[in-house]
Amino acid sequence: MAEEKMDFRAEDKEILVKIVKLAQAYQIKGAKGDWKEFLRVRDGKLGSSLNDPSKRSWDVLADFVKTFTAEEDVELVIRLLKWNKRSKSWQSRMKRVLDKASPKQELVLLTFQHPKFSKCYTFPSYQKGWLTTKLGKLPEASGAETMIAIDCEMVQCEDGTKEVVKVCVVNENLETLVDSLVKPSKHVVDYMTSITGVTSEDLDDVTCSLQDIQKTLKRLLKKETILVGHSLFNDLQALRVDHARVIDTAFIFRYLNKPTCYSPSLSKLCKVVLGCDLREEGKSHVCLDDAIAAMRLTLAKLELGVNDPIDMGESEVSEADLSKLYIHNIPGCISMEDLMNLFPKEYSVEIQMQYVQEFSRIKNKSSTTFAIFKSSEDANGAFEILNGILEKDSYGHPQKRVWFHKRGSKKGANINVRVRKMNVVDEEAPTSQLHGCSIDPIVTRNTSSDISNNISKYDTEETFHKQKKTKYDKNTNQENMMQNVLEKECNGCIHLEEKERLKKELEQRNAEIKSLQRIVAALTRKHGL
Known part of the structure; x- marks a missing residue:
């Protein structure tokens, strides 16, 4: 029965490569051993195809996958095949819908066409515990689709991941459908109360789980339902929900003098498009208000015809933020001590961990942080002295790519991070994360007269x-x-x-x-x- 379900063709090579890589990561073995043992038995040839399965033909990959005997391994393969089929089906539908799209479908299409879509909305929904909604047929009648908007608040857990702590959902009439606290399944180390507005005491009598929320969303997310949100992929990742028809308010507006990938904060969009403030400066998030704001922005796009490029202006940056350097794309092998050693010892600097994004366990965790100096002059000076290649980030802002030489690592030259000055507010991280958060410094270095040489980051x-x-x-x-x-x-x-x-x-x-x-x-x- 399993072999019948695992019937592969040449066009399945891409997903077969993914399955084999997953098998390597999860140490899955078939009747002929793991991938390495299978190749040795099959033809004795290992070479580069051991670490890069894409260098093998599709039939070799298929033969290995068909050796899987454990029920959970076969189930994983079946889920991956369904996931791949669903993804390709949706991409095909989006390409066909362009000429006969309704206004709401056009916004779904705008979201789909955004350059960040494939990266942000490719979820590991083949894993257990995910809710994957059915695609269904696209409604032919204009206006036949319904929209609901969602927003979540997350807390930081002990293992470095984030879990949902509150969920709010509203309909097109801005009526509340869901307003619920959620009990995290893992030990929470930071409730991020200054952002979420949630404390540990608020959860004392809460029994609602993530699975309960998924059941509620399953009832709400019909085939014709469009899910709306701002940077919605973060919410869907935390909720472990994969729903194809989405409108992301971070993706559907065009901006003057900004790159295509520019993603403004929800607060800034509200101010520019709706002409109102989302919340008072320094106040914590109100989950329900954020869901309503995302729906109002979508309705404005539909009803008011906000089609012309929007002038977002430049974000004002406080003196406190100017004294920081933003460090991102930090691989898991880099320690706080490594980051401290980026900067000359003449500068007093604190390194603060800001947030860690959750990735599947086949990927390395990547994180971001701020290096905080005594003044903006120190921050600028440290950036100028920083030994790295000057480049531009996805928004066109100058940054430096800095390499590490990790002793004992053959790939030390490829370990790098990006460092950027805070002369512009980072729109991808909520403004409230740049200031007003109570995050204790992890590493602090006092001023020293011992000025290290810039080239000392490397042996010679x-x-x-x-x-x-x-x-x-x-x-x-x-x-x-x-x-x-x-x-x-x-x-x-x-x-x-x-x-x-x-x-x-x-x-x-x-x-x-x-x-x-x-x-x-x-x-x-x-x-x-």
Whole structure:
């Protein structure tokens, strides 16, 4: 029976690669052992295909997957196949709906076409514990769809993940459908009360679980229902809900003088589009108000025809925020001590952990933090001295990519973080996370007269030179790959917005390559290489 369900074809190679990688991560073994043992028995050839299953043909991958005998392993494969089929089906429907879309469907389509959609809305809903709603047929009559808006508050748990603590849902008439506290299933280390407004005492008599909320949402999310929210993917990830028809208010507006991927905060959108403040400055979130705000923004887009680009202006940054440096894309192998050592010892600096995003366990955890200095002058000075490659983030703001040399690590040159000055508010993190949060510093360093040399992050200047040369070669290959992707657009493989995004990214890579060329040339002259 299992073999009948696991009937693969050549076009299934992409999902087969994913299944094999999952098998490696979860240490799944079949009747012929794990992936390595299977290859050794099959043909004795290991090579690079051991770590990169995509280098094997689809039939070899399929033969390995068919050796799975454990019931839970076979179930995982079946769930992945359904997940893959559902994902492809929805993508196909979105491409067909363009010419006959209703106004609400157009907003679903706008969300789907956003350059961040595939990254943000690809959920591991093949895992157990997820609620995956049915697709159904797209309503043909305009206005036949219904909309509900949702917002959640999350708390920080002991294992570094976040869990839902409150859920609110409203309909198009702004009537409350759900307003419920939720009991987290894990031990909570930070209720983030300054943001959520929830304390441990509030949960003393709460019995509602995440599973109870999922049952409620299953009743509300019909086939024709469109789910609305701001940065909705965060809520869906925490709720463990995969619903295809979504309108994300962070994705559906266009902005003057901002890149396509720009995502303003909900508060700022309310002020600019609706002409009102979402909440008083410094006040904690009100979950119900946020759900209502997302619905009002969507209705404004539909009813008032807010189609022209919006001038969001520049965010005002307080002196307290200007004394910080924003550090992001921090891999799990980097410690707070490593981050402290980024900056010369002449500066007094605190490192604060801000929030950790949850990823599936086949991926490394990536986190963000702030380096807090005594003044904005110190922050600027530390950034200028910081040894790294100057580049631009996804919003076009200058930042530095800084590499670590971790002793004992063969891939030390590839371990890096990004550091950006706070001369602009980071829109991806709520403003309330930038100031007003009570987060204790994890590491503090007092001022020292011992000024470390910038090159001391690396063992020697020769090592530094080799690392930059490796990075230059890598980026040259990336440039060629991006150019190939852009050429495929002529065959209809990529829509126009994606093409523009790739062009901008290619320009950024070119600038980085030129910078690396100058560094390599200078070091070559210096060392006579």
